[in-house]
Structure formats: C-alpha cells, structure tokens
Amino acid sequence: DAGITQSPRYKITETGRQVTLxxxxxWSHSYMFWYRQDLGHGLRLIYYSAAADITDKGEVPDGYVVSRSKTENFPLTLESATRSQTSVYFCASRQGGSGELFFGEGSRLTVL
Amino acid sequence: SQKIEQNSEALNIQEGKTATLTCNYTNYSPAYLQWYRQDPGRGPVFLLLIRENEKEKRKERLKVTFDTTLKQSLFHITASQPADSATYLCALGGGNTGFQKLVFGTGTRLLVSP
Structure with missing residues (x-):
C-alpha cells in the first residue's frame, strides 16, 4: 500500500537496550522527519533528512541516531534507551521544503 | 524564549455552532503556518496552510486567519459536527523557524456535542 508506514507500532524495552524504529x-518524498510526542510538550523534532545521506538535528536529538541510505527509509535508533525516551514517535515526510507533512501512525515506545 | 501557545483546555461546543481555536506565538517570524487534525492513537493529518502574505484561507467548513502583527492564527470550523471532535495542532514553518522544519504547538482538543 502506498503511504508512510512505521514499525513496530508498539514496543516495550528495558533501560540500556538498543531500539530501532x-x-x-x-512516495519518494525528499524530506523525512522524526518527531516525538509527549503530554505537555506536543510534537518535538528529533532529526530530519533533506535527501539520502543528508541528515540534521532537530530540537531534541540527544540519545538518538538516524541514517538515510535510501530515499524511502529513515530509521531512528535509540542506542541505549532511557526511561525519558518513553514516548510516541512519529515519522513524517514531504516532497518539498515547505508544504504539508504526511505522518505515519506512530510508534509507542515504553522504556522500563 | 520562543513559544507557540494553544489553549490547553478542551473546547466544548454544541453541534451546528462555530468552533474557534487560537494559536499564538512569540519570538517566531514564520513564513507560513499550518493546521493539523489528530485523532486519538493516530498521526496528525494536514488541514490547511496559510502564508505570511495571506490574511485568510478557506476550505469547505474550515477557515484560517493569520495576523503576523498580532502573531496569531485563528482556526474556525463552521457548522461543527460531532465528527469534528479531535485535537487540532498549529505548526509554524519557514522564516526563523528554519526553512525545512515545522514547529508544533501542543494542540487544543475540540469536543462537539450532538
């Protein structure tokens, strides 16, 4: 199916473990984004990518790593998960530098 | 400091009335502003975009205004329906927010009663 998909939708892990979303x-959109959504903070940008092999930090990048070897994929890795990284993570894409974002359904991560 | 403020309290209105949601910002100079709808457990869905040189934008029952002097956007849903119940997010882009990035408010929950 066309669109933007995230996996896993739900994940429970332990402190210190590595997790990849x-x-x-x-759509072959140029831009891809990772946001986290927490109560009271709204959506906060973690990392974004303007094209394959081009990534840049957002507002809250600490503790996260991204890569973009192919235009269609943009994995987010928590190298050593912490409880403060318990959140709902949203991936989004868009074609140009402005315009609407298309969001995935989210990945709910719980770090115990 | 830079801030985007949306009313954190839910807005309760009756079906058929006009809902008006507010987005205020400080220390931003966005080139455009967007509104999204988010249902529980789902990702946000784009509704409207308005640019800094536009005062008003309409789409079906939706209307957005953008006042760069007041640093405020108003989002109106006319003839509201229970199906309009959701959280609505405003987002700023361009200008000093950074060309590629969107900065989001925390959203306002709208509840439309039959």
Missing part, C-alpha cells in the same frame, strides 16, 4: 514511505 523503522519508517518507510512509498
């Missing part, structure tokens, strides 16, 4: 889009 996957994001795949079928």
């Amino acid at each position: 996957m994001c795949h889009q079928t």
Whole structure:
C-alpha cells in the first residue's frame, strides 16, 4: 500500500537496550522527519533528512541516531534507551521544503 | 524564549455552532503556518496552510486567519459536527523557524456535542 508506514507500532524495552524504529514511505518524498510526542510538550523534532545521506538535528536529538541510505527509509535508533525516551514517535515526510507533512501512525515506545 | 501557545483546555461546543481555536506565538517570524487534525492513537493529518502574505484561507467548513502583527492564527470550523471532535495542532514553518522544519504547538482538543 502506498503511504508512510512505521514499525513496530508498539514496543516495550528495558533501560540500556538498543531500539530501532523503522519508517518507510512509498512516495519518494525528499524530506523525512522524526518527531516525538509527549503530554505537555506536543510534537518535538528529533532529526530530519533533506535527501539520502543528508541528515540534521532537530530540537531534541540527544540519545538518538538516524541514517538515510535510501530515499524511502529513515530509521531512528535509540542506542541505549532511557526511561525519558518513553514516548510516541512519529515519522513524517514531504516532497518539498515547505508544504504539508504526511505522518505515519506512530510508534509507542515504553522504556522500563 | 520562543513559544507557540494553544489553549490547553478542551473546547466544548454544541453541534451546528462555530468552533474557534487560537494559536499564538512569540519570538517566531514564520513564513507560513499550518493546521493539523489528530485523532486519538493516530498521526496528525494536514488541514490547511496559510502564508505570511495571506490574511485568510478557506476550505469547505474550515477557515484560517493569520495576523503576523498580532502573531496569531485563528482556526474556525463552521457548522461543527460531532465528527469534528479531535485535537487540532498549529505548526509554524519557514522564516526563523528554519526553512525545512515545522514547529508544533501542543494542540487544543475540540469536543462537539450532538
């Protein structure tokens, strides 16, 4: 199916473990984004990518790593998960530098 | 400091009335502003975009205004329906927010009663 998909949708892990959240889009959009959503903070940008092999930090990048070897994929890795990284993570994409974002359904991560 | 403020309290209105949601910002100079709808457990869905040189934008029952002097956007839903119940997010882009990035408010929950 066309669109933007995230996996896993739900994940429970323990402090210190490595976790990778996957994001795949079928539109060949240039830009991809990772946001986290927490009560009281709204959506906060973690990392974004303007094209394959081009990534940049957002507002809250500490503790996260991204890569973009292919246009359609933008995985987000928590190298050593902490409880403060318990959140709902949203991946999004868009074609140009402005314009609407297309969001995935989110990945709910719980770090125990 | 830079801030985007949306009313954190839920807005309760009756079906058929006009809902008006507010987005205020400080220390931003966005080139455009967007509104999204988010349902529980789902990702946000784009509704409207308005640019800094536009005062008003309409789409069906939706209307957005953008006042760069007041640093405020108003989002109106006319003839509201229970199906309009959701959280609505405003987002700023361009200008000093950074060209590629969108900065989001915390959202306002709208509840439309039959």
